[in-house]
Amino acid sequence: MLWLNFIHLYQPANSPSAHIKEAVEKSYLRLTRLLEEHPDLYFSANISGCLLERLRDEGFTDLLARWRSLVASGRLELVGSAAYHAFLPLLPDKEIIYQIQRHEELTEEILGAVVKGGGFFLPEMAYTPALAQLVKARGYRWLILDEASLPAGAVADAGAAYLDNNSGLQVLVRQRELSNSYAPDLIQALLAADNPQTLLVTATDAELYGLRHEDPTAELEKMVKLPKLQTETISFFLSKAKPVPITFRSASWETQRPDDDSQVFLVWNDRHNRLHRDLWRLANLALVAGDKYPQDPNYFWYRWHLDRGLASCVFWWASGRDFFKNFGPKAWNPDEVENGINDLIRAVRALQNPASRREKLLAEKLVNQIRGRLWRQHWQKYF
Helix, strand or coil: CEEEEEEEECCCCCCCHHHHHHHHHHHHHHHHHHHHHCCCCCEEEEECHHHHHHHHHCCCHHHHHHHHHHHHHCCEEECECCCCCECHHHCCHHHHHHHHHHHHHHHHHHHCCCCCCCEECCHHHCECHHHHHHHHHCCCCEEEECHHHCCCCCCCCCCCCEEECCCCCEEEECCHHHHCCCHHHHHHHHHHCCCCCCEEEEEEEHHHECCCECCCCCHHHHHHCCCCCEECCHHHHHHHCCCEEECCCCECCCCCCCCCHHHCCCCCCCCCCHHHHHHHHHHHHHHHHHHHCCCCCCHHHHHHHHHHHCEHHHHHCCCCCECHHHCCCECCCHHHHHHHHHHHHHHHHHCCCHHHHHHHHHHHHHHHHHHHHHHHHHHHHHC
16 A cells, blocks of 8 residues: 655744744654654655744754755655745735745755755645646646545546646645544554555645644554555656546635535635635735835835735634544634734834835724724634
């Protein structure tokens, strides 16, 4: 049995240091040791650029050096992505390209890895045809997507690689049910039962392995020792595959089918969620303000705050969706939403050009509205 395991390592750029440390100690070090101790083990991964920055700034130099060694050995394959985990389908092309380029720069600067020309991870696996075309134009070769992006009525072939008719990119489709479980438990059960399935494709947050699921009996470590289980990087697998042409559709790894096609991204942009609508109004106001004053003497700090305010988790935490079945919490945390609000308004406040006063006043008014609604909803509905 061949296991293609894609892991996504991400902590928001404005996370407290304690959260970064906890993720390192419970998940990242565990996965690193696993790769170091098993020379025949291969993973593909997205390590978000903002996480690399935080690890460097927080002094985790040993961990970064170990990752650099694993990448150089070819057993840890890194892919392109958006440096600050922005929700790309709702952003202008200029911002998307900035996020991609910044991720490329940080990955090469900190880990010595060139990701351009390989695979690409869309944050939240949020795919649209236009976005795939942009990624292809940036020089990438493949994507990993969720089953929800398959055409209506199509069922994922566990052994197939695909060619996206919209973009020309090769695509590997993750198995959602397996990915949303604790894979080591299911894989061991399949192997024990001599299941005929020959290929397993998972894509999960790396924090699943220790931080969000404790695994006190070390099932992950037991699984990788099984002689019947083999692993490869996704690029190596796709280099041997004959991709099947197919036309993918817009979806994320949280899209539930059948869904209204206008609501496939409702965890981050629900048209019935007033908080989402106002948060995106604030985000777009901040983006436009920067475009108007690109030569502002304080542009560096405008950009610094904007990067953090555009993170997809700002909108995720305002959705109120329950992710208990996915080893996750209820997606409601007004403090996390307020962290994003604070960075978005500070981005606008940072601009020194006197002509930006209009944008500042509009943003301040909007922020007050969002805060009022956010906390009223919290105390009235969730408390």
